[in-house]
Amino acid sequence: MAKHRAEETPPFERVQALVKRIPRGRVATYGQLSRMIDGRLTPVGVGWAIRAAAEGSIPWQRVVGAKGRISTEREHPGLQREMLESEGVSFDEEGRVDLERHGWDPSARR
DSSP: OOOOOGGGSOHHHHHHHHHHHSOTTOBEEHHHHHHHTTTSSOHHHHHHHHHHSOTTSSOGGGEEOTTSBOSOTTTSTTHHHHHHHHTTOOBOTTSBBOHHHHBOOTTSOO
């Protein structure tokens, strides 16, 4: 059987697999995930891929906006921040995650 190449995997599945890899206490941005799948989805499309995942199947809270902002505040006020804080992620006075400190680098070993 031929090996299944990443390029043949549908973009939503690729995004969801990447989100599953984000470790506790780390975050990725929608744009970062878009780049990691070679731009097959825009950052907005990455958000749709995350939304399409079965409830509880991926750690969706670990994906934030480009400047470390929470993007689910209208739909789930306070939930994403609470979940991230419980994982040790800190926020600045403007409500942003420090991406230098908590940003996920998939090439780094923990």
